[in-house]
Amino acid sequence: MRDYLVIGGGSAGAVLAARLSEDPQVSVSLLEAGGEDSSVLIHCPAGLALMAKQKASNWNMSTVPQAGLGGRRGYQPRGKVLGGSSSINAMIYVRGQPEDYEYWSAQGNPGWGWSDVLPYFQKSECNMRGADALHGGGGPLHVSDLRDPNPLAQAFVQAGVQAGHAHNADFNGPSQEGVGLYQVTHHNGERCSAAKAYLTPVRGRPNLEVITQARVLRVLLEGRRAVGVEYEQGGQVRQLRCRREVLLCAGALQSPQLLMLSGIGPGEHLQQLGIAVAQHLPGVGEHLHDHPDVVQVMDGPQLTDSFGISFTGIKNLCRGVGLWRRERRGMLTTNFAEAGGFIRSRPQEAAPDLQLHFVVGKLVDHGRRTVLGHGYSCHVCILQPRSRGRVRLASRDAQAMPLIDPAFFADADDMQRMVRGVRRMREILSQPALRGLGGREFAHSAGARSDAEIERFIRGYADTIYHPVGSCRMGPGPQDVVDARLRVHGVEGLRVVDASVMPRIVSGNTNAPTIMIAEKAADLIRAGR
Template sequence: MDYVIVGGGSAGCVLAARLSEDPAVQVALLEAGPADRNVLLHCPAGLAVLALTGQANWKFETVPQRGLDGRRGYVPRGKVLGGSSSINAMIYTRGHPADYDAWAAEGNAGWGWEDVLPFFKRAEHNERGADAFHGTGGPLNVMDLRSPHRFGPVFVEAAKQAGYPQTRDFNGATPDGVGLYQVTHRNGERCSAAKAYLTPNLQRPNLHILTGAQATRVLLEGRRAVGVRYRQDGQDQEVRARREVVLSAGALLSPQLLMLSGIGPGGHLREHGIPVLHDLPGVGRNLHDHVDVVQVVDAPHLTDLLGVSMAGVANAVKGILEWRRERRGLLTTNFAEAGGFIRSSPEEALPDLQLHFVIGKLVNHGRRIVPGHGYSCHVCLLRPRSRGALTLASADPFAPPRIDPDFLGDPDDLRRLVLGFRAMRRILEQPALAGYRGRELAASAAARDDAAIAAFIRGHADTIYHPVGTCRMGSGSLDVVDAQLRVHGIEGLRVADASIMPRIVGGNTNAPAIMIGEKAADLLGQAAKRLRVSASAAQNAVAA
């Protein structure tokens, strides 16, 4: 093989497709999970069943979190072709342009907003059409919901009544405000990274996709990566890379694999009996995530909202028939149909809070069935100050890593999330929603002053599924990759996924992960071109 890519998630699918566009290049993609054949992965509303059953999911947990009353957080990650893009809520947001300019300002040339926007546009086919911010003709289909629920606009109206501006495009000139989310759907089905980038190209003879293949080690010869060891069907095997190995296993598994391979903090590796081949102290550091809390409102008379009741069953049956016949109806929902980006206070330079409005009662990540009907609203902190770490639990490559985002470890995070909870409640109390006579569930309804709200948050907050930063990009002593995504001190090895983010973006992280895949493919293409030019020059010199 010329390239070996570890991880068939959002960035890995992009890389495999883009690199294999060159028929002279052989590309191997290793994915620990299965192929994406389950209908629940393609039906948008199937994500509710996936949440209940844990299918296609690593189902990780954090270590006990001091900021969350010692609770363990739930960390779902996709274990299937497409990775988390195959099990997420399909919201297409990129973050704020200033997020990327901050990356560049920290010394990461080529990662400012004007640098990355072309890669977002190249990835995208936006059904609204192309403009200064959006592309058409790309593999990833982005669209307005095909059968939007009537209640998303109700939330938007309530937010407007609370004083927030409405926006039609969260990825346009002004990401601020509230509105309806665009989604990664195509013709009423989920458009995951696998479906966008791999499915159309499965017949390429130079693209080799290995599913059920869990990488256990990067193979090194001296300070050069030359391949990957993996286990498939109970057998240990190896695949060699003539050019480069790229880790795209995500913010949790890419740093774990580096450490299992002897690349990471020397003292920590020695604790687990792993020979230190390259002491790189930043591997696993800088873990952070969007911490989030949900307010749930009970509205049993609103039986057209998603819920568990006789009416809910009838709605579901009707939805199944509509989806099977024409890919329309209730089952095309992504649940979090509306939301917005707001500020915790007027002094904030950028929106620091995100809202996700859900057309059902969401409890414990959807893993707990709650009878009746109602709606929910998330508020998450977009730029947390808290930083944790990803470390090894053991030298066993099949043991989950220790995940410690240190949620609310910085007191300022809790302060702003309390303000966010108040803002969310104020929206839900506006006439547009209050007229439906819903009742906030008792767990949060009793929290009225700041101390009580803070206690509720500590007792109920958790991730909204955006871990980043563990293979941080930069040139500092704790950075792991450079601006070309090359691992410091190791040749032929790059990382391309959300782990390279120096700081989390102010929005959902799937679209940025796909952008990272697109940019990584471009960087690898440039490197290959330089090698060809260098080889040609050498041949000409010999001939002369």
């Protein structure tokens, strides 16, 4: 029996297990459905290019058919390995806007305003530029400038300035707005995942047990108290009990799934599947949302500085492999989405409502499809979508994937904003710094010029930018799942600690905020609150 059971070894679970086990008087078990983070594809940043095809470390889930995407099923990659999605993501370090957290607090969540969460961002961060009023310099999570930025990424930044946007050297600084190169979770030319930052240095602690290849099937309840978990490992079903708390860190798609499998959730749905209702919580699985995103791809055979499959590209790659092995430098230190920006879809917006990710290669179908030649790509996503979807159980079989419905573009404002976003993105891509490189737009988007044509292009090609949140929403209302201390309403000894608790998505990438949530949760737990 352990004091704490942490379910999921991803961005939140790795943090919680490491922080709670700092106290030698408590014992912690971390259960991760995936394996060890030993693959070179994880630690070499450019290995990202193959992660979408590498099934062992990725749940590779899909949405239900999306009406807003013309009936297509969207792709939902999630990390299935120590480090979770921080072991397979694009390593971009972005916190969002201070107003995001002020909104959380205003929804009845004291302690989650910007001034409350900033110290936890700083606590987690070891920024290579050093500590200041907004950054940390001594945390476990290394945040770095790109070692060898690609010339194409620098051309994008120049094009953004030519289009009238400010150059922003720090998207986590006083202002998020503008274009620039992203800082990334790298250390010495390698990926710095949550597992590598928090777990790897402390695996030798006698009070910390890390159990991999352990898929949790349900939370064990005695009355309305969580007392342990049931999990499957190596074909055998086992149980593990705890004295204090079960901490659910399985992410925005699988944390609500596990709650429902355990009898905690919308009663009618559970009863339909023959699951006994232990606690009726109608908000479990509701309010799911994500950043919808679409990509414009540019073909440029002459752009051999970009990543691509050609005779020259293979020669460059071979040289890059040698340089990375020797010095942890060169083209393999890329995160591909090297540059980007936060811009307004129209001048009257109060704050940036669009994010751009500029990719130094031709990205098609999330990298799942191999495309010959060279070029570049640019994503645009809307930062505050109004559409809300849900997660539901497909069956009472814990091994079945959940039914995922982000309801992309269910709210008409999201599509209107995205159409404006495509136009603003094109303004940047048409500037001399990029236009002079001679790239040619892929046919599927090139013909989309009117608003109606752009909308058809979006419905045919848009998808997630991998930021699902909100399905175990924090708040005091009847549709909320956890309170401001992340305790599940009506169930003792059970908390949810991951992106699912966000009352509303942050204006940017979600990995750094998820790590922050876990840092704050560790303090709440240790304080007995």
